[in-house]
Amino acid sequence: MAKFDYDIAVIGGGSAGLTAAFTANAVKKNVVIIEQDRLGGECTWTGCVPSKALLKAARVAYQSQHASKYGIINDCNIDMSGVMNYVHKVQEEIYQKEKPEVLRADGIGVLIGKAEFIDSHTLSVNQNKIRAHKIVIATGSSPAIPPIEGIEDVFYLTNQTLFGLEKLPASLIIIGGGPIGIEMAQALNRLGVEIKLVQRGERILKKEEPALSGALAEKLRKEGVELLTGYEAVKIKEENQLILTVSNRKMEKELKAEKVLIAAGRKANITGFNLDKIGLETGSQGIITDSKMQTNISNIYACGDVVGPYRFSHISYHEGITATINAILPYPVKKMNYDNVLWVTYTDPELAHLGLTEEQARDRYGDSIKVYNMDYSELDRAMTDGQAGQAKFICDKRGKLLGAHIFGARAGEIIHSCQIIKTMGMPFKKLQSVIHSYPTYSELVRDGAKLAYIGDWQDRLNLVNKLAWWK
Ligand SMILES: Cc1cc2nc3c(=O)[nH]c(=O)nc-3n(C[C@H](O)[C@H](O)[C@H](O)COP(=O)(O)OP(=O)(O)OC[C@H]3O[C@@H](n4cnc5c(N)ncnc54)[C@H](O)[C@@H]3O)c2cc1C
Numbered sequence: 315m316a317k318f319d320y321d322i323a324v325i326g327g328g329s330a331g332l333t334a335a336f337t338a339n340a341v342k343k344n345v346v347i348i349e350q351d352r353l354g355g356e357c358t359w360t361g362c363v364p365s366k367a368l369l370k371a372a373r374v375a376y377q378s379q380h381a382s383k384y385g386i387i388n389d390c391n392i393d394m395s396g397v398m399n400y401v402h403k404v405q406e407e408i409y410q411k412e413k414p415e416v417l418r419a420d421g422i423g424v425l426i427g428k429a430e431f432i433d434s435h436t437l438s439v440n441q442n443k444i445r446a447h448k449i450v451i452a453t454g455s456s457p458a459i460p461p462i463e464g465i466e467d468v469f470y471l472t473n474q475t476l477f478g479l480e481k482l483p484a485s486l487i488i489i490g491g492g493p494i495g496i497e498m499a500q501a502l503n504r505l506g507v508e509i510k511l512v513q514r515g516e517r518i519l520k521k522e523e524p525a526l527s528g529a530l531a532e533k534l535r536k537e538g539v540e541l542l543t544g545y546e547a548v549k550i551k552e553e554n555q556l557i558l559t560v561s562n563r564k565m566e567k568e569l570k571a572e573k574v575l576i577a578a579g580r581k582a583n584i585t586g587f588n589l590d591k592i593g594l595e596t597g598s599q600g601i602i603t604d605s606k607m608q609t610n611i612s613n614i615y616a617c618g619d620v621v622g623p624y625r626f627s628h629i630s631y632h633e634g635i636t637a638t639i640n641a642i643l644p645y646p647v648k649k650m651n652y653d654n655v656l657w658v659t660y661t662d663p664e665l666a667h668l669g670l671t672e673e674q675a676r677d678r679y680g681d682s683i684k685v686y687n688m689d690y691s692e693l694d695r696a697m698t699d700g701q702a703g704q705a706k707f708i709c710d711k712r713g714k715l716l717g718a719h720i721f722g723a724r725a726g727e728i729i730h731s732c733q734i735i736k737t738m739g740m741p742f743k744k745l746q747s748v749i750h751s752y753p754t755y756s757e758l759v760r761d762g763a764k765l766a767y768i769g770d771w772q773d774r775l776n777l778v779n780k781l782a783w784w785k
């Protein structure tokens with residue numbers, strides 16, 4: 315009998331686990347993926363996919379309601395069950411590519427059941443023991459529930475229950491001004507729900523450039539979202555409707571709504587499957603790994619939300635590849651590099667974030683950094699479409715991009731030319747010589763690069779002038 319049933323066992327069938335299983339299978343390893351619920355994980359069922367589909371429906375409603383700006387007159391009626399049908403149809407379409415039958419046909423073993431460690435090579439699944447040479451943990455994260463007095467006694471929504479609603483409430487309080495809270499505030503408000511959003515910090519989306527998250531806050535307020543920044547949710551009770559007490563330390567307020575959505579951060583899924591029994595190290599973010607995604611137990615790797623701190627599907631994907639390649643090699647060598655992490659908040663318009671903010675860049679590099687600001691009003695395409703927006707590009711003293719931040723139409727797409735130039739380590743100004751089609755939003759990045767190019771020439775001329783004076 316072979317010593318192991320599988321070369322690799324992957325625990326968790328979300329973005330990270332699926333990538334790990336596909337990667338191992340592509341290099342002909344005998345791999346099994348174990349999922350306690352449905353393959354696809356959070357992204358397909360309770361995260362990216364339903365939230366983006368809901369945002370799309372909300373955008374159609376908003377454009378329809380504001381079509382008179384373009385001379386189009388119509389009646390806009392929102393059929394909420396139709397909207398939810400659309401969301402669920404998209405989820406099913408995406409699931410077609412990740413169903414157990416599809417993976418099995420490809421040669422990947424699939425077990426539906428909860429995996430628990432017996433020892434560092436052995437798992438129990440549905441009372442059966444399976445042994446694997448290497449194990450990749452990709453068990454994801456769950457919504458963190460803040461310590462709000464009375465929260466155990468009321469029904470509240472999280473991302474795990476929101477997309478299962480057939481009917482939307484008339485009013486909703488959202489706790490948390492991070493990406494989940496903000497995306498859902500805009501989507502649901504546009505679909506007719508009265509939204510109050512409570513954010514503990516002084517501003518929403520606290521990781522973003524303040525001017526850009528400020529512009530998004532202004533847009534949301536204009537659309538009718540009530541944003542209460544600087545307030546913490548502290549107490550909740552139910553009296554026909556939900557009554558939430560929020561406090562800014564000086565005063566308290568009561569907010570009332572039909573439902574409450576908690577979007578107050580995440581906690582890694584590290585309990586209930588015997589990590590402590592095998593001595594696997596965990597910390598406040600989740601499972602502790604080195605840069606090769608290897609844990610303190612050498613045959614066990616981890617990836618995705620269970621590791622943190624960047625909890626995104628695209629990061630799960632790259633970590634999943636890194637963990638699996640290292641698990642396959644005799645010695646792990648491939649490192650995960652977080653220098654070029656980027657993300658997009660998919661509001662309308664989008665807010666895209668790459669690398670350092672101006673404040674972070676100044677803290678790290680002092681006043682040698684160069685900052686180039688652009689406005690969508692300089693783009694003919696933004697004019698034809700009636701779109702506003704702004705961008706900031708931050709370079710080091712040699713002209714290499716340290717950060718790019720764009721708030722405006724298609725920001726999530728056009729940020730990728732910044733990402734390519736940054737990842738390739740090329741000076742930002744190089745982009746100004748790349749031919750861009752007219753009229754496109756991408757011209758914004760080219761024109762930002764032109765500012766860097768001109769700035770560079772000015773520096774050289776200043777130097778020449780200085781030298782000439784000295785002579
Ligand atoms: C509302 C929302 C919107 C989001 N939007 C975006 C977005 O637009 N873009 C983006 O990049 N990211 C987005 N994210 C984040 C993204 O969804 C996650 O980063 C990503 O899904 C994490 O993938 P994962 O594989 O690590 O974990 P998960 O997808 O959570 O997968 C873990 C899987 O492991 C299973 N599991 C857990 N324990 C066990 C066990 N013991 N045995 C067997 N199975 C187990 C779970 O059932 C689950 O299916 C969003 C998140 C939310 C909540």
Ligand SMILES: NC(=O)c1ccc[n+]([C@@H]2O[C@H](COP(=O)([O-])OP(=O)(O)OC[C@H]3O[C@@H](n4cnc5c(N)ncnc54)[C@H](O)[C@@H]3O)[C@@H](O)[C@H]2O)c1
Nearest residue numbers: 460490491492493494513514546547577578579625658659
């Ligand atoms: N577009 C995207 O890529 C996207 C979209 C949604 C989610 N995500 C991922 O999911 C993760 C989780 O998102 P999130 O929005 O839940 O978390 P988050 O941690 O980014 O934001 C939660 C916010 O809630 C606030 N908060 C916590 N307790 C509070 C209280 N009692 N009262 C008031 N405010 C309180 C926190 O200060 C914080 O700003 C994100 O970090 C991201 O990785 C990504």
